[in-house]
Amino acid sequence: MLVVVLALLAALSNASSSVLQRRAAAEEPEGGAGLRQAARWLGRVLLRPHWVAGAGLLALSTVLQAAALGRGSLALVQPLMATELLFTLVVGSVVFHRRPDRGIWLAFAALALGLAMFLTSADPIVGRSTASAGLWTMAAGAALGAVTALVVTARAVRGAPRAALLGLASAISFALTAALLKEMTGRFPDGLGALLASWPPYATAVAGAVAFLLLQSAFRAGTLAASQPALTLGDALTSVVLGWALFGEQIMLGVRAAPAVFGVMLMGVGAAGLARAPSVSGSWDAASQRPGTDSVRPVP
Structure with a gap:
């Protein structure tokens, strides 16, 4: 239960960070074309209280996610991070005063129900806290x-196929980043000095940067509705595979496979529906939206 609470709090913090930073971007008038104007606009946005608060929440989300991964399985924590979409809908709707329609609420219910079905059916079991260098070599090679x-x-x-493919590539990279973060938490007992002298912290930073850049490429290639299902499902399913391959985590199959698969399908439908919600996609009402302010995306 503690792992679930920590993961949900991490997702909530991530969602709130995204909404606040988008709010800061929407509040700042566009400064015109050109690199110098863009840099000045960004500098003003970074000083806004909403953006600073969002940055703090993003840091808090990383700490909470690391704490969840340190106590629970990768196959449990990463799928729970998909609730970030649900929290983004709620928080964004409150901050930007946009009431979701019935279709969006149905998508909300589909994602929530699908996630519950998948986790209840799969019932992930915690494995090792760290993995051997050989396993990491094979897993990282396969992911790359x-x-x-x-x-x-x-x-x-x-168009949409390109956005979906890049979204899936980003999802695999984010799942690998989470696995590396779990490796780091497993090495904490050795001391901070030993951790900083090892490779996981730096590999985590590189994998996270690659995942972020791929995600931005996916957003430029097509709509959020095209990339979000691949991102949500790809992250969750890749994390299950990495948890099994690296840390010896187990999931229940057999007769539970059917509801687990149905849950994954519901998650995909819900993610696609929520991606169209203004409070998730960033397409706010005309009164608060400014050109170029919908490119900030929450980190999974």
Whole structure:
């Protein structure tokens, strides 16, 4: 239960961070075209109280996620982080005074029910706290190969398919980042000095940066509705695989496989529906929206 609470608080903090930073961007008038004007606009946005508060919440989210991963399985924590979409809908609707319609609430219910069905059916079991260098080499190689293949394939297509492929590549990278973060928490007992002298902190930073850049590419390639389902499901399912391969985590299959698969399908439908909500996608009402202010995205 503590792991669930920590993961949900991390998702809530992430969602609130995104909404506040988007609010800061929406409040600042566009300064015109050009690199110098863009830099000045960004500098003003970064000084706004809403953006500073959002940055603090983002840091808090990382701490909460690390705490959850240190106590629970990767296969449990990462799917729970998908609730960030639900929290973004609620918090964004309050901050920007946008009441969701019935279709959005149905998508909300689909994602929540699908997540509950998947986690209840899979029932992830905690494994080891760290993984061997050999397992990390194989897992990182497989993840890198999959991301490279998806990026190369995405270059050959346009529109929604490209956004979906890049979204999936980003999801794999985010799942790998979470796995590396779990490795770091497993090494905390060795002391901070030993941790900083090892490779996981730096690999985590690199994997996180790659995931973020791929996500921005996915958003430029197509709509959020095209990339979000691949991102949500890809992160959750890749985390299950990495948890099993690296840390020996187990999930229940057998007769529970059918409701687990149905839950994953509901999560996909819900994620696609929520991606169209203004409070999730960033397409706020005309009174509060400014050009170029919908590019900030919450980190999974």
